[in-house]
Amino acid sequence: MQTTGNTILITGGTSGIGLAFAKEFLKLGNKVIICGRRKNRLEEIQHQQKEIVTRVCDVAKTKDREELAAWVVxxxxxxxVLINNAGVQLLTDLTKPVDLTRVNNEVETNLTAPIHLSSLFAQHLSTxxxxxxxxISSGLAFVPLSFMPVYCATKAAIHSITLSLRHQLKNTSIKVFEIAPPAVDTELGSDRREDKTLSHGGLPVDxxxxEAMEAIKNDILEAPIAGAKNSREKREVLFDIMNP
Structure with missing residues (x-):
């Protein structure tokens, strides 16, 4: 994929990997649009990086997704370019009745939003x-951690959806990438930390x-990064047979 001269929408662009992508693509000469739930954080980013376009949007809400797509187009x-990055990582104990508000928020943010947004933009991007x-999936798509089962399941589903989406768009101009991070030093997963201001450690964002930008530049459509490679043994050998 060309890494300059694009107009790029990044969900969950107010921190971590999303913000890092925004800054990197901006530096390379792209128009960058980010969205996120936190208006104050978006305003702070725009003050620091005036070229970045911001939009308040909670991708867990259907109406917000539809309004975002219409506004961008x-x-x-x-x-x-659409980067489906927004994500939430929550603890879930399946041995007792779960809080469905939390479960639904995790599924909507991590899985439904990328599916919906991809469908809303596909026809426009194909022009x-x-x-x-x-x-953006995760190494946990391949080897889950049992104390965050919903998060891992949504990322496994993102891996599967990406394979199907890539197949459905194979005769268009749209390249469909999956970037699978390992644990990266961001605020993701604050749900399990007493001090919410701390990050969980892991691979430095830079x-x-x-590695992620190298994969994108070289059209490596499925790219487990660093330690996530160990979680991904091989592609689904039956996929091409089942989907001629």
């Missing part, structure tokens, strides 16, 4: 000579970005 018709949908 109307105001930035050159948009040709572009160069286009891409980049889904090291993750080096």
């Amino acid at each position: 109307t105001n930035f018709p050159d948009v040709n 572009k000579k160069e286009a891409a949908i980049i889904n 090291k993750f970005m080096e």
Whole structure:
């Protein structure tokens, strides 16, 4: 994929991997649009990086997703890249009745939103000579941690959806990427930390970005990063047989 001259929408762009992608693509000469739930954080980012376009949007809400897509296509018709990055990682104890509000929020944010947004943008992106949908999954899509079962399941589903989406769009200009991070030093997973201001450690964000951008630049459509490679033994050998 070309890494310059694009117009890129990044969900969950207010921190961590999403913000790192925004800054990197901006530096490379792209138009960058980010969305997130936190208006104050978006305002802070725009104050620091005036070229970044911001939009308040809770991707867990159907109406917000639909309004986001309509707004982007109307105001930035050159948009040709969608990065489905927004995610939430929660603890879930399946041995007792679960809080369905938390479960539904995790599923909507991590799985339903990328599915819905990809479908809302697919026809528009297919009109572009160069286009891409980049889904952020996780090494936990392949080897789950039992204390965050819903998160891991949503990321496994993102891996599966990405395979299907790539197949459905194979005759279009849209390249469909899956970037699978290992544990990266961001605020993701604060649900399980008493001090919510701390990150959980892991691979430094800049090291993750080096490898992720290299994969995107070289059209490596499925790219487990660093330690996530150990969680991914091989592709589904039956996929091409079942989907001629």
